[in-house]
Each structure stands twice: as structure tokens, then as C-alpha cells.
Amino acid sequence: MDKFPNVRRFPRLAPEDGVAELTARVIRQIYRHRQSRIELGRDLIQLKAKLKARKGHGSWETYFTEKFGPFHLSLRCAQNYMKAARKEDSKNETFRFSKPGGGSHAESIRDAEKRAKAEEAHIRGQQKIQLDKDFRAITTELLKLPLWPRVHKEISDLLNQIATKHGIVPAGKEKRNETVAA
Amino acid sequence: MKLLQLKHDYEAESVRLKGQFADPSHAKHNIERDTHVTAPDGGTIAVFLSQRIDAELYQLAYALWKPVKGVPSNRATAVGVKSLHTSMNRYGVPSPRTGVPRAALDILKSQDVGTGTLGYSGDPCRKTKLTIKNPEMLDGNRHLVKRVNQLYKRYLPSLYAQQRAVIKKAPHLRHTAFSTIYVAKNWQTAYHPDGNLPGGMTAILCMGRFDGGALVLPRWRLSFAYRPGDLLLFDAEELHGNLPFVGERMSAAFYCARSVAVADNISRR
Numbered sequence: 001m002d003k004f005p006n007v008r009r010f011p012r013l014a015p016e017d018g019v020a021e022l023t024a025r026v027i028r029q030i031y032r033h034r035q036s037r038i039e040l041g042r043d044l045i046q047l048k049a050k051l052k053a054r055k056g057h058g059s060w061e062t063y064f065t066e067k068f069g070p071f072h073l074s075l076r077c078a079q080n081y082m083k084a085a086r087k088e089d090s091k092n093e094t095f096r097f098s099k100p101g102g103g104s105h106a107e108s109i110r111d112a113e114k115r116a117k118a119e120e121a122h123i124r125g126q127q128k129i130q131l132d133k134d135f136r137a138i139t140t141e142l143l144k145l146p147l148w149p150r151v152h153k154e155i156s157d158l159l160n161q162i163a164t165k166h167g168i169v170p171a172g173k174e175k176r177n178e179t180v181a182a
Numbered sequence: 183m184k185l186l187q188l189k190h191d192y193e194a195e196s197v198r199l200k201g202q203f204a205d206p207s208h209a210k211h212n213i214e215r216d217t218h219v220t221a222p223d224g225g226t227i228a229v230f231l232s233q234r235i236d237a238e239l240y241q242l243a244y245a246l247w248k249p250v251k252g253v254p255s256n257r258a259t260a261v262g263v264k265s266l267h268t269s270m271n272r273y274g275v276p277s278p279r280t281g282v283p284r285a286a287l288d289i290l291k292s293q294d295v296g297t298g299t300l301g302y303s304g305d306p307c308r309k310t311k312l313t314i315k316n317p318e319m320l321d322g323n324r325h326l327v328k329r330v331n332q333l334y335k336r337y338l339p340s341l342y343a344q345q346r347a348v349i350k351k352a353p354h355l356r357h358t359a360f361s362t363i364y365v366a367k368n369w370q371t372a373y374h375p376d377g378n379l380p381g382g383m384t385a386i387l388c389m390g391r392f393d394g395g396a397l398v399l400p401r402w403r404l405s406f407a408y409r410p411g412d413l414l415l416f417d418a419e420e421l422h423g424n425l426p427f428v429g430e431r432m433s434a435a436f437y438c439a440r441s442v443a444v445a446d447n448i449s450r451r
Contacts, residue, residue, distance in 0.1 A: 027220075060411070098205075101425070102247070112285035116263070116266055
């Protein structure tokens with residue numbers, strides 16, 4: 001009953017006595033303990049800075065002994081946690097991925113993207129009527145006028161004139177804008 | 183097997199690389215032999231298995247999957263471009279459909295890039311067109327699928343059991359923890375995440391004759407120089423991308439699609 005006749009065989013796995021599972025759990029606990037020490041260090045740094053801002057220099061040690069002494073947390077221990085937090089934060093801050101990957105494929109894909117973006121922008125720019133900020137404000141004001149239906153007709157007439165001038169619509173066959181002017 | 187316990191997580195920095203191409207400098211550890219990589223919290227990041235797949239199996243797969251010719255038109259991040267509007271009408275109004283720009287797709291076609299999805303995929307989940315049209319692509323590789331599944335079960339038994347429990351209720355590749363196989367031919371992907379079953383593992387292997395093409399996981403600064411016959415198990419929901427390669431290369435990713443795992447979302451065909 002060999003389904004894979006040409007496949008290499010492997011040594012049997014160690015019996016499932018739970019050692020691997022427990023080792024993984026211990027590693028997880030160590031990691032969590034380490035993380036919580038770093039978190040504690042970060043909070044202590046913040047607290048120290050706030051106390052300094054409120055009461056000035058020299059108040060930290062007294063405050064610490066008074067508040068945290070009963071919890072059997074020594075000052076030296078807290079200093080170590082703060083040091084670990086600073087080290088961790090500086091480590092995360094310094095690393096940056098230096099550059100995106102190169103190679104001919106990457107270059108050609110980047111070029112293609114640039115071309116496609118430029119093309120889209122070009123088509124959009126060509127086809128749209130661009131209104132700058134002032135003209136947009138004027139349009140908004142015109143829309144608010146009680147005489148807007150008349151203004152709307154005037155704009156339609158003006159567009160007809162331009163179209164006739166450029167030979168798009170023959171003279172005497174001007175279009176009527178049926179859109180309701182609201 | 184070597185155990186590599188990582189100490190640093192570069193998640194915040196690596197997020198910025200999404201859609202960018204991989205560079206050798208992004209990786210600190212280059213893995214070429216059997217290694218179990220774990221995160222600082224003890225969770226598994228990847229398992230690299232060297233020369234575990236028989237040559238006959240992957241050579242047959244290479245021959246059967248070579249005809250795939252789909253283009254990844256809806257995978258802009260993996261292509262390495264921004265998703266743009268696919269077309270525009272004569273008034274300059276863009277189509278609501280977006281995807282990989284045509285210029286980029288032309289480049290991929292010129293490089294003989296081809297992709298295909300086998301098994302079950304989509305939303306609602308159903309058998310893919312490629313599977314219906316070319317059943318031999320899946321049936322002919324039955325032994326390879328079983329072998330990959332066997333290795334996953336052997337080296338990551340608890341994750342395998344979880345994935346299997348979820349997939350059992352949905353359409354999947356028979357007796358395996360996978361629903362789908364994604365085949366990519368001659369494609370150097372940019373950093374992208376895949377939409378697979380959260381917490382599940384993806385098994386990836388490669389075929390062909392090529393140099394380079396290592397898989398880089400920037401979050402952990404890892405690169406896996408996997409060759410034909412090797413198998414890599416990793417969480418494809420994290421950013422990953424390939425280094426440049428020369429030659430003919432094909433990769434196949436075996437995974438459980440996210441949509442497949444949603445029991446209400448099943449449409450059998």
C-alpha cells in the first residue's frame with residue numbers, strides 16, 4: 001500500500017509526550033513577561049517626565065518610594081525597565097528599508113505605471129472644463145440666485161453662440177437645453 | 183531541523199513596502215535549508231523544507247501547468263502598480279472598474295507571464311473555470327497535492343488540524359487542507375498580501391530552470407531561496423514578494439481561500 005513509491009522516507013517523530021508543547025508555552029510566557037517589563041518601563045518614563053514638569057527636578061525618587069515601595073518594586077529595578085524600554089524604542093526607530101527593489105522587470109513596470117497615469121491625466125485634462133476656485137465660487141453664487149432659470153438660459157445661448165462660431169452647430173439650428181434648471 | 187527564533191518585528195516599516203519590489207537588502211536571514219522560523223512571541227512564521235518533493239511529481243506538475251496564460255489584471259499590488267481606471271468614455275469620465283493598467287499587462291504578456299487558479303475560488307465560492315476546462319491540471323497532480331498536504335500535516339500538525347476543521351465544511355481539494363492552487367508562471371511579484379484563511383498556512387513550491395527568485399518576507403527580514411523540490415509553509419496574509427530571477431520559473435501556492443471558509447458562501451458547481 002505504498003502511494004508514493006519514489007518519495008523519500010523520514011525518521012519517525014518523537015513520541016507526543018507534551019515536551020514540545022510545554023517548551024513553546026514557556027517561550028511564549030518569557031516573551032510576554034519581557035513585553036510587560038518594557039511596557040512598564042515606558043509608563044515609568046512618561047510618569048517621571050510628567051512629575052518633572054509638575055514638581056521640578058528631584059521629586060521622582062521620593063514619589064517612587066512612596067507610591068511603589070509597598071509593592072516591592074525597587075528603584076534600580078524600575079531603572080532597568082526604563083532602560084529596556086528606551087533600548088527597544090530606539091531599535092524600532094532606527095531601522096528603515098533603504099530602497100525598493102531594482103531589476104529590469106521592476107523598472108519596466110514602474111515606467112508602464114507612469115505612462116498609464118500620465119495618459120489618464122492627459123485625457124482627463126483634455127476633456128474636462130477646468131474651473132478654478134473663483135469660477136467655482138461664481139457658479140455657486142449663480143445657482144443661489146432666484147433668477148437662476150434665466151441665467152441658465154443665458155449660459156445655453158452663450159454655448160450655442162460659441163458652437164456656431166466654431167462650426168460645431170450650423171447657424172439657425174441652435175440646440176435647446178432641455179435640462180431642468182434647478 | 184534548525185530552529186530560528188526571531189527577535190524583531192518590522193511590521194510598521196514593512197507596511198510601506200506594499201506594492202514595491204523586493205530587494206536583497208530587505209532580508210537579513212537567507213534561508214536555504216530545513217528551518218522552522220518562529221516569531222518573538224513563539225508563533226510559527228514559516229517552515230522551510232528542503233528537497234522533500236520528488237522530482238517526478240514537480241516535473242509532471244510543470245508540464246501540466248505550463249499552458250496557464252491568464253494575466254493578473256485584478257492584482258495591481260502584486261504586479262507592482264497602482265490600480266487605475268480600466269477605461270474612460272469620450273467625455274473623459276472614467277469607468278468605475280479599476281485594475282492593472284494595460285501598459286503593465288502588455289509588459290507581463292511580453293515576458294510570457296501566465297497565472298491560473300485551480301480548485302475552488304471566488305465569492306460565492308465555486309470551481310474555477312480553469313479547473314472545469316482543464317480537469318487534468320488538478321487530477322493529474324493528485325499525488326503532488328497529497329504530498330504537500332502530508333508535509334503540512336507532519337510539520338505543523340496543530341495549524342493543519344485547525345485549517346482542516348474549517349475547510350471540511352466547504353468545498354476543498356479532496357482529503358486536504360487546501361481549497362485552491364494558484365499557479366504563476368514567470369512572474370516576479372511585488373510585495374503583496376494574499377487573502378487566505380486567517381491563521382492558516384500557504385504551501386508554496388516552485389518548478390523550472392532559473393536563478394534567483396527568492397521569496398522575501400519584509401516584516402521579518404527573511405528570504406527563502408527555494409528551489410524545485412523544496413516546500414515553504416508560511417502565512418501568505420503577510421507581505422511577500424520575489425527577488426528578480428533569470429530563466430523559466432513557475433510557482434504554485436496551495437492555500438485555503440478566505441471565501442471558501444465562509445460556510446454560507448458556498449455555491450457548488
